[in-house]
Amino acid sequence: MDDTGPATSPVTIHRDGKVAIIHLDDGKANALGHAAIAALLAAFDEVEASDADAVVLAGRPGRFSAGFDLKVMQAGPDEARRMLSAGVDLFLRSYLFGRPVVAACTGHAIAAGSILLMSTDLRIGAAGDLSLIHFLRCRRSIPWTSHCPSPPTPTTTAHPTGRPPRVI
16 A cells, blocks of 8 residues: 655655754654655665764654554555554664664654654653653563564663663
């Protein structure tokens, strides 16, 4: 299933010195559809190949991300699986990225948008109310997903790149 959306990519990259800024703006709710996820993964690849020392991941004003594209998720179980798999790839790409990834939470981060937010090293939020799923109670590093169906144990929360585990 192809996303219906803008003809141009919802993702742009620009630089501020040695910091690469990945900006997600689909002009709407910043839903994570196939095109947005592919564009974000490609942006991480481009930044990885560059000399950037860090990454900022930002949404558009008022919307970090509304999460998975519900039209795709409701298209049937095969499409939902494909969407979830692509989303997990994106969460892990951010979480395991070899340079610091800072989320500039420019607004609401809902469902999978909040998982993307929490798969970064540092989150800076805009002033105001934000909609997040509640991971605070679990006090675990994320992500744990369908690839890893149970939450990590304290012995498995160390980051593979040697960074200390994130306790949220």
